[in-house]
Amino acid sequence: QQLSQLIFALSTTNPGPQCDLSNGWDRYSSNCYKVKSETAKSWTWAEARADCVNQGGDLVSITDPYEQAFIQVLGSILNSIAFCPTGISLWMGGHDSITEGGWEWTDGSPFRYVRWSAGNPDNYFGEDCLSIIINNGYWNDDNCENRRGYICKRRGKMRCSNSCCTSLQSLGFFCRKDTGTPTPS
Numbered sequence: 001q002q003l004s005q006l007i008f009a010l011s012t013t014n015p016g017p018q019c020d021l022s023n024g025w026d027r028y029s030s031n032c033y034k035v036k037s038e039t040a041k042s043w044t045w046a047e048a049r050a051d052c053v054n055q056g057g058d059l060v061s062i063t064d065p066y067e068q069a070f071i072q073v074l075g076s077i078l079n080s081i082a083f084c085p086t087g088i089s090l091w092m093g094g095h096d097s098i099t100e101g102g103w104e105w106t107d108g109s110p111f112r113y114v115r116w117s118a119g120n121p122d123n124y125f126g127e128d129c130l131s132i133i134i135n136n137g138y139w140n141d142d143n144c145e146n147r148r149g150y151i152c153k154r155r156g157k158m159r160c161s162n163s164c165c166t167s168l169q170s171l172g173f174f175c176r177k178d179t180g181t182p183t184p185s
């Protein structure tokens with residue numbers, strides 16, 4: 001009896017959203033994130049965004065202080081590898097290229113949480129693209145034609161079949177294949 005319950009639990013345990021870890025993606029909450037930064041190569045904001053979209057995501061959006069903290073951890077790892085005393089800036093998905101001062105995220109997230117660096121956004125010579133200074137985590141409106149590394153974000157893939165996925169996303173890690181209701185954990 002116990003064994004059959006265990007087998008049932010294992011067979012219906014969902015591992016949570018999957019990220020392509022072997023290809024450099026990291027998971028936070030239900031999303032996957034990837035930092036692209038090379039010493040010999042860099043990208044304009046539009047080039048960076050095109051690559052993220054090609055990989056099924058978009059340039060990163062940051063919607064709350066917890067996500068900001070996670071991105072800073074990713075940045076600090078990069079910073080420890082590529083020491084740069086003045087700080088490295090990476091592209092994010094924010095821009096005000098449609099309406100000056102009307103900041104929005106390319107992935108459609110609401111632009112509510114902000115972490116501007118002192119004196120920014122200053123629209124200096126028409127800066128319309130958002131970058132993050134990874135050694136302190138603050139944001140800067142930046143010249144879209146500057147060439148930088150970038151951070152992509154995409155939804156984690158749910159590894160499950162049939163209607164179970166729908167209930168899994170709201171209920172956590174367990175589901176019953178037949179009814180979609182959770183099994184006790």
Ligand SMILES: [Ca+2]
Pocket residue numbers: 096100101123126127128129141
């Ligand atoms: Ca601007």
Ligand SMILES: [Ca+2]
Pocket residue numbers: 120121122123124127140141142
């Ligand atoms: Ca600026």
